[in-house]
Amino acid sequence: xxxxGSVHFCEDCHDRNSDRVRVLRGVNSGSxxxxxxxxQGIACVGGDNCPYPKPAGRDCHINGSSVDCEQVYYxxxxxxxxxxxxxxxxxxxxxxxxxxxxSGEQGLYGWRPYRGPNQQRRGRQSxxxxxxxxRSDIPISDDITTNFVSSFVWCGMxxxxxxxxxxxxxxxxxxxxxxxxxxxxxxxxxxxxxAFVLDDNNRQLRSVETAELISxxxxxxxxxxxxxxxxxxxxxxxxxxxxxxxxxxxNYGSKVADCCVRVLCPLDDLDTVLRTG
Numbered sequence: 001x002x003x004x005g006s007v008h009f010c011e012d013c014h015d016r017n018s019d020r021v022r023v024l025r026g027v028n029s030g031s032x033x034x035x036x037x038x039x040q041g042i043a044c045v046g047g048d049n050c051p052y053p054k055p056a057g058r059d060c061h062i063n064g065s066s067v068d069c070e071q072v073y074y075x076x077x078x079x080x081x082x083x084x085x086x087x088x089x090x091x092x093x094x095x096x097x098x099x100x101x102x103s104g105e106q107g108l109y110g111w112r113p114y115r116g117p118n119q120q121r122r123g124r125q126s127x128x129x130x131x132x133x134x135r136s137d138i139p140i141s142d143d144i145t146t147n148f149v150s151s152f153v154w155c156g157m158x159x160x161x162x163x164x165x166x167x168x169x170x171x172x173x174x175x176x177x178x179x180x181x182x183x184x185x186x187x188x189x190x191x192x193x194x195a196f197v198l199d200d201n202n203r204q205l206r207s208v209e210t211a212e213l214i215s216x217x218x219x220x221x222x223x224x225x226x227x228x229x230x231x232x233x234x235x236x237x238x239x240x241x242x243x244x245x246x247x248x249x250x251n252y253g254s255k256v257a258d259c260c261v262r263v264l265c266p267l268d269d270l271d272t273v274l275r276t277g
Contacts, residue, residue, distance in 0.1 A: 020214060023188045023245075094176065094264040095274060098161045099238065103257035104133035104146045114156035114239050130155040132251045140180060140220050140258055150189070150242030150253030158239035161261045164200070168275055170233040174264040177208075177238050178224035181256045183215030188245040189254035191215050193223055195261075196237040197230045205230050215242075215254040226264065236261055 003014070017039075024037040100110035108131065130151040139145040148157070163170040175197075183189040194209040208225045215221075227236070238261055242254035265273050 019217075023214070026188075092176070092264050093267050095166070095262045095270060097260045097262055098163070098166055099159055099259050099261050102259045103140070103144050104148045105144075107133055108148075108157075111157040111159050114158040114241075115154075130251075131157055134251070134255075136255075136257065138182070138218075138220070144258055147255045147257035148240075148242075149251045149255045150244070151251050152244050152247045152249060152253065154241055154243045155253065156239060156241045158237055159259070160198075161236045161238065163236050164234050166274060167263060168273060171231050172229050173233075173273060174229060175227045175236055176224055176260070176262055176264050177227070177236065178222060178258075178260045179238075179240060179256050180220040180222050180258045181213070181215055181242070181254055182220045183217050183244075183254050184252060185217045187248055187252040188217075189215045189252070190243060190245060191223075191254040191256065192241040193225065194239045194241075195225045195227060196239070197227060197233050198235040198237060199232045200234040202235070205232055220257070222258075 003017070021037055101107075111131075130153060132149050132151075133146055134149050136145050136147045140147075163173075163175070167173055175195075177193070177195040179193055181191040183191075191213045192210055194207060196204050197206040199205055206227060208227060210223055210225065213221075213223065238259060240256050240259065242256060244253040246252075263273060
């Protein structure tokens with residue numbers, strides 16, 4: 001398929017985009033704008049290890065008639081992502097997960113409320129009071145069978161990971177912050193993730209964030225942020241936000257699970273990077 005004038009789609013991605021357009025037109029049905037919603041690039045989960053070309057400095061593949069178009073390889077997103085088949089893409093080696101209660105298996109233990117984007121500090125809308133934990137209708141794995149679920153306003157929660165307690169020199173390590181998110185088939189939703197690096201006085205040294213992402217309805221999508229070494233790093237904060245797009249009362253917003261903060265390095269180097277005990 002060639003749509004939007006010059007954008008190539010394989011059959012599966014064409015169907016995915018058609019579903020996305022229908023959802024967004026339903027959300028914005030009162031706007032009076034008949035144009036299709038703008039395209040959104042899908043980040044390649046393969047990162048630097050993906051064998052299919054991406055423009056320098058970008059995390060998405062491109063479309064077009066040039067020789068580096070993913071259409072030459074059928075569709076690079078479908079080939080480099082395991083999302084449609086349920087397969088797991090090989091992840092970069094590193095440490096264990098430092099996040100406590102990463103999928104709600106212990107309720108909301110370890111997480112604190114955080115204001116969502118453009119949200120005021122008032123009443124229950126401060127954030128985490130709106131999050132709930134539920135049994136996953138589509139479990140990520142046999143070991144991960146619960147997830148957090150958001151509501152009709154931006155819900156935010158965060159966890160501080162004391163990097164200095166696990167790493168010998170926090171200023172010298174690459175850190176990955178990741179999670180898996182999805183939505184419902186009957187109510188569209190959005191998700192966002194932010195990570196902060198703090199010094200030993202809790203001053204922010206660096207922050208990175210995802211775009212506002214549309215939650216897929218029928219599979220768990222992995223999103224990650226990689227933070228290069230930061231001089232003076234002491235702690236890492238992981239914050240996740242979610243809400244539904246129809247303002248339905250209750251918890252029908254985006255879901256998140258398998259929240260993770262870890263150090264990236266070769267497995268042979270872990271003994272020289274991590275503290276013992």
